[in-house]
Amino acid sequence: MRSGKLWVTKGQAVLLDFFQGNSLSKIDEKLRCSFPKEFRRRLAPKHENQVTVTIGHKGNLVLYPTRLWEEASRKMLRRAKTPELLEQAEKAIMMAHDSVLDAQNRISLTRELMEWAG
Secondary structure, eight states: OOOEEEEEETTEEEEEETTSSOEEEEBOTTSEEEOOHHHHHHHHHHHTTEEEEEEOGGGOEEEEEHHHHHHHHHHHHHHOOSHHHHHHHHHHHHHOEEEEOOTTSEEEOOHHHHHHHO
């Protein structure tokens, strides 16, 4: 199972890969974005509506089902063969943010994640 990517640009988020397809979602003033219905169906039964959002490459944000995040973060550290890659992995782990879909099916982001995404 692969992770999904949450791309954030100009106050909108696009989820890709893990959820097979993409969807554009606005980010509100409280740094929440809606989680598309077609993705909720795949996430909810297996992952109890829990996701982890962290930084990716080139200002992207990456979304993982929380149950898979621990394994993914260990893989990042194992695969980091240079000091630069190790630093990137450590930063992704440090900036990771767990979120649970709220009653309106939104996930939360942190100000630091939004700053990373520009």
